[in-house]
Amino acid sequence: MNSNNSCRGRISNIEFLSALGISLLALALSAMILVVGYLIFFPGMATHMKPSGRNEIEPRTIRGDELRVRLGTGSATEDGAMQLTGLYKAQDTRVILTQRTSFEARDYPFVEYRMRGRDAKDSVYLIWISSESPGKVSNMPLNWHGNNVGTVFLGMQSEWSGRITEIGLDVYGDLLDQPLLISSLTFLPASSKELLHTIWLEWTVFQGWTQKSANFLPGIPEHGILSPTLAMAAWSSLGLIILAGISWFTRFHNLVAYTGAVVIPWIVLDLLWQAHLSTQLEETKYLFAGKSQDEKHLADWSPELYKYAQYLKNEVLPEPGARIFLLHDSEKMTYSRLRIQYYLLPHNIFNYDRFPRKKATRPGDYILVLGTVNGLEFSPETNTLKWKDKSLLVKLVDSRSDGSLFRVIKRKKNRVVLPP
Amino acid sequence: MIGLVTSLLLPWACGAVWVLWLLRKSGRWNCFLIAGHGYLLGVFLTTLLIRAWSSLGLLLNYWSMAGTILATTLIGLAAICLQAAPARQAPVSSRLEKWELAVLALFLALILYRYTTILQEIMLRPLYPWDVWMNWAPKAVVWYHYNELVPWVSVEDWLRSPSNALAYTAGASDAWKYPVTIPLLQLWGMMAMGTSDNTFIYLPWFIAACALGLALFGHLRLSGVSVVKSTLACYLLMNLPFINVHVALAGYVDIWLTAAFGCAVFALHEWGDCRRWQYGLLALLLAAMCTQLKIPGVILGSIVCLILLSSILIPTRRVWLILVAAFLAGLLYVVCIGLDLSIPGVGRLAISVDGIVLPYIGQYKIAYHPVYQEIINTTLVMINWNLLWYIFIVLCLGMVVNARSFGAASLVLRSIFLALFFILFVYFFTNRYIYAMDYTQVNRALIYTIPLLVFYIIHAHSSLCGTHQTD
Numbered sequence: 001m002n003s004n005n006s007c008r009g010r011i012s013n014i015e016f017l018s019a020l021g022i023s024l025l026a027l028a029l030s031a032m033i034l035v036v037g038y039l040i041f042f043p044g045m046a047t048h049m050k051p052s053g054r055n056e057i058e059p060r061t062i063r064g065d066e067l068r069v070r071l072g073t074g075s076a077t078e079d080g081a082m083q084l085t086g087l088y089k090a091q092d093t094r095v096i097l098t099q100r101t102s103f104e105a106r107d108y109p110f111v112e113y114r115m116r117g118r119d120a121k122d123s124v125y126l127i128w129i130s131s132e133s134p135g136k137v138s139n140m141p142l143n144w145h146g147n148n149v150g151t152v153f154l155g156m157q158s159e160w161s162g163r164i165t166e167i168g169l170d171v172y173g174d175l176l177d178q179p180l181l182i183s184s185l186t187f188l189p190a191s192s193k194e195l196l197h198t199i200w201l202e203w204t205v206f207q208g209w210t211q212k213s214a215n216f217l218p219g220i221p222e223h224g225i226l227s228p229t230l231a232m233a234a235w236s237s238l239g240l241i242i243l244a245g246i247s248w249f250t251r252f253h254n255l256v257a258y259t260g261a262v263v264i265p266w267i268v269l270d271l272l273w274q275a276h277l278s279t280q281l282e283e284t285k286y287l288f289a290g291k292s293q294d295e296k297h298l299a300d301w302s303p304e305l306y307k308y309a310q311y312l313k314n315e316v317l318p319e320p321g322a323r324i325f326l327l328h329d330s331e332k333m334t335y336s337r338l339r340i341q342y343y344l345l346p347h348n349i350f351n352y353d354r355f356p357r358k359k360a361t362r363p364g365d366y367i368l369v370l371g372t373v374n375g376l377e378f379s380p381e382t383n384t385l386k387w388k389d390k391s392l393l394v395k396l397v398d399s400r401s402d403g404s405l406f407r408v409i410k411r412k413k414n415r416v417v418l419p420p
Numbered sequence: 421m422i423g424l425v426t427s428l429l430l431p432w433a434c435g436a437v438w439v440l441w442l443l444r445k446s447g448r449w450n451c452f453l454i455a456g457h458g459y460l461l462g463v464f465l466t467t468l469l470i471r472a473w474s475s476l477g478l479l480l481n482y483w484s485m486a487g488t489i490l491a492t493t494l495i496g497l498a499a500i501c502l503q504a505a506p507a508r509q510a511p512v513s514s515r516l517e518k519w520e521l522a523v524l525a526l527f528l529a530l531i532l533y534r535y536t537t538i539l540q541e542i543m544l545r546p547l548y549p550w551d552v553w554m555n556w557a558p559k560a561v562v563w564y565h566y567n568e569l570v571p572w573v574s575v576e577d578w579l580r581s582p583s584n585a586l587a588y589t590a591g592a593s594d595a596w597k598y599p600v601t602i603p604l605l606q607l608w609g610m611m612a613m614g615t616s617d618n619t620f621i622y623l624p625w626f627i628a629a630c631a632l633g634l635a636l637f638g639h640l641r642l643s644g645v646s647v648v649k650s651t652l653a654c655y656l657l658m659n660l661p662f663i664n665v666h667v668a669l670a671g672y673v674d675i676w677l678t679a680a681f682g683c684a685v686f687a688l689h690e691w692g693d694c695r696r697w698q699y700g701l702l703a704l705l706l707a708a709m710c711t712q713l714k715i716p717g718v719i720l721g722s723i724v725c726l727i728l729l730s731s732i733l734i735p736t737r738r739v740w741l742i743l744v745a746a747f748l749a750g751l752l753y754v755v756c757i758g759l760d761l762s763i764p765g766v767g768r769l770a771i772s773v774d775g776i777v778l779p780y781i782g783q784y785k786i787a788y789h790p791v792y793q794e795i796i797n798t799t800l801v802m803i804n805w806n807l808l809w810y811i812f813i814v815l816c817l818g819m820v821v822n823a824r825s826f827g828a829a830s831l832v833l834r835s836i837f838l839a840l841f842f843i844l845f846v847y848f849f850t851n852r853y854i855y856a857m858d859y860t861q862v863n864r865a866l867i868y869t870i871p872l873l874v875f876y877i878i879h880a881h882s883s884l885c886g887t888h889q890t891d
Contacts, residue, residue, distance in 0.1 A: 010514070010517065011517075011519075012517065013517055013518050013519045016517070016519035017519070209548065209669065211549070211550045212859075212860075213665055213669060214549045214550075214551075214665055214666065214669050214672060214864070215859055215860045215861070215863060215864065216662075216798060216802055216804060216859040216862075216863050217661050217662060217665065217802055217803045217804050218802050218803070219801075219802050219803030227801045227802070227803075228803060229800065229801055229802060229803050229806070229807070230800070230801055232807060233800070233807055233810050236807060236810075237810075255881075255884065259881070262807065262811065263652070265807065266656070266806055266807050267530070269803070269806050269807065270530065270659050270806060272803075273659075273661045273664070273803060273806075274530075274533065274534060274537070277534070277537045277538070277541075277664065277668070278537060280541070281537050281540055281541055284540070284541055284544050284545050285540070285544060287544075287545075288544040288545060288546070289544060293546065293615075293617050293618060293619075296544075296545075296546045296619075297546055300546050320565060321586070322583075323583060333554075333591060333592070335550075338550070338553075338554050338591045339553070341554075341558075341591055342553040342554070342557070342558060342591075345558055345561040345562060345565075345616075346561050346562045346564075346565035346566070346616075348586075348587075348588055350575075350578060350579070350589060351591055352575065352593075357579060360579040360580075362582070362583040363583075364583050365583060
């Protein structure tokens with residue numbers, strides 16, 4: 001196997017296979033050393049490997065029907081699950097379920113959750129109260145894995161400490177397509193197998209596109225244990241060092257082997273990313289395949305904004321050309337106000353304020369108030385739009401829960417006067 | 421359907437024909453780089469045509485403009501037929517070993533799988549990215565509706581304008597002045613499809629990534645890099661997660677600026693290697709495209725020009741000393757006194773220790789912001805760039821001990837360092853550091869350097885290996 005300087009010319013099939021074999025061997029050694037080293041030195045496990053008292057810690061399981069519904073509605077099923085049937089609607093739509101309990105957090109660094117009928121859009125959090133901060137409800141997101149079971153590591157959460165006195169779930173979602181069933185929560189003691197399993201679940205968890213995706217891709221969920229990029233870099237680096245060692249002892253110098261020790265971890269990371277893209281595509285197909293453009297918008301985020309914009313364009317507003325001041329109860333450029341501006345195109349929209357810019361408005365302009373704006377009132381008796389100490393003579397063109405459309409008749413002095 | 425096909429293929433054919441006409445005289449070209457550069461320049465030419473059409477006061481009509489592009493393509497073909505060009509230098513290529521074929525097939529399969537996934541994503545999902553429906557697409561939708569390039573003005577001008585004036589203002593306060601190339605490209609797709617709301621309008625984003633891959637492959641082959649390594653380079657670049665996101669969630673300008681800047685630097689490399697003026701001109705054309713894509717493109721285009729200039733005017737040691745002394749004196753002047761110029765027709769240029777005002781680009785306060793943790797996270801911890809930055813950093817360290825890899829692709833290396841200097845300066849020393857802290861912009865700036873990094877890494881690898889196949 002004289003491959004000294006084999007990189008300087010073309011290499012044969014046998015030489016390539018030898019180089020690939022050496023590369024795989026180095027990577028296998030590297031993986032073994034890294035996994036063992038990681039399990040020994042991983043700081044998050046050290047505390048939990050020393051249980052609070054007893055020698056053997058048994059897993060603790062809370063069945064779904066043992067959880068009490070605090071907000072929203074749910075009903076127990078025959079197989080011991082809790083089916084969520086109604087959401088509590090306030091600022092958010094949610095269901096909260098909890099159970100009083102008593103166990104030492106350090107004994108149980110993992111929680112395995114079993115749920116059925118969960119959609120990627122549903123956000124589910126594990127919530128708990130501990131004896132160390134009795135007035136505070138702590139939380140940890142439970143990732144969606146596309147199947148019914150998932151595990152998260154709580155050992156690195158500073159709030160997961162002391163005696164846990166109450167535990168439960170906080171669920172956000174619409175529950176429209178299918179009912180969400182909570183089967184069980186199982187708290188697991190520290191183990192190497194569970195740690196590696198949880199890391200793998202985090203690497204393969206489906207996160208879906210967000211508006212941040214075009215800015216950065218974290219690769220693991222928030223509070224994740226180990227970045228796959230770091231792991232692959234360490235795997236590759238140690239593989240290269242081992243290869244260098246092999247080369248030093250055997251005088252086997254083959255750049256293909258070194259290249260393999262970099263490209264193979266690269267491909268593994270790439271396949272993790274491909275798995276994410278493929279799951280995303282399944283979700284995209286589920287939402288949009290076989291639909292017209294109109295139906296796609298209705299299946300997309302904010303269908304209510306799309307419907308309202310279509311209603312305004314098709315039934316209320318004149319042909320594009322008139323100026324429209326879009327008002328919304330937010331100082332910032334929020335999603336809803338910008339999104340409806342896009343849906344209303346090609347109408348000519350000024351989309352910056354909470355209140356009308358009186359000096360800039362002209363008769364014939366429109367004012368679209370999205371939702372309601374605190375401090376902005378319409379007086380139907382006087383056909384006046386009032387805010388602070390200002391007012392504008394307008395005609396109410398359309399009003400719905402989504403918003404109100406006014407047409408400016410004329411500007412008025414700051415003092416409110418009745419129209420003739 | 422015919423509108424869609426022609427909107428995608430006509431600019432490509434036109435660009436490819438004229439790039440071929442340009443490069444044929446050099447005797448150094450291949451079909452991959454013709455296809456890669458051709459698509460980018462064809463799209464650029466199409467947007468210039470729309471602008472010219474509008475400035476002539478003509479109503480925008482897709483088929484009239486498509487006919488013009490077809491005629492331009494035919495003229496280009498005729499020019500090629502009449503052109504006396506030297507024979508093309510064929511790259512040395514011998515029969516591939518079985519392992520090479522297997523590796524080649526693996527990389528191609530990985531690319532194909534990725535881009536089949538992405539293509540479906542583009543075709544199925546309605547316009548998704550926030551900045552696109554806030555800043556870029558609205559212009560195209562309005563122009564499509566009116567069949568003319570209706571002006572977009574600042575917030576103040578919009579408020580001052582009379583009720584009957586046809587002028588629009590964008591959702592973001594500065595978006596009205598963004599370069600129009602991307603909205604014109606969207607408009608082109610809308611006119612071809614006969615609607616302003618269709619996912620197929622964003623297929624050019626898919627082709628742009630493919631064109632970048634083709635150009636990379638073509639240039640590496642032209643430099644004598646083997647087929648396997650050139651394909652590996654395409655795989656490394658085209659399958660990067662952050663590149664994929666900007667194709668799958670199509671609509672952002674960044675993939676276009678990445679492709680234009682990357683191809684410009686590839687052309688610069690060829691110019692540096694073989695001194696064929698055609699490649700210098702190609703680099704300049706692509707630099708011009710950079711300036712018309714996004715405001716930072718002005719800086720990137722300037723970097724291309726600067727590197728080209730530095731390769732023409734090779735200074736002696738004495739001239740270098742004078743240049744360094746002049747630079748230091750200028751720096752001292754700026755630090756002690758400051759520079760404040762009002763350039764007629766251009767704007768204000770001011771440089772001092774407190775801040776920089778650049779005409780057209782903006783105003784920035786100068787102060788150090790320690791964003792290194794975010795830069796490390798985004799390059800080495802997150803999944804954005806796979807292991808690319810690790811490899812680049814190791815190679816940079818290797819450069820110190822191995823002069824050969826330092827020398828490889830030196831114009832590319834100069835471009836990388838200048839572009840990185842610009843990007844890191846912006847995030848470490850200006851008030852834009854907040855966009856590194858929240859990760860909203862930093863990757864969309866680093867992406868411009870990525871094709872260059874891949875090109876350099878493969879070159880350095882070949883240089884270390886000594887396997888450049890000379891023509």
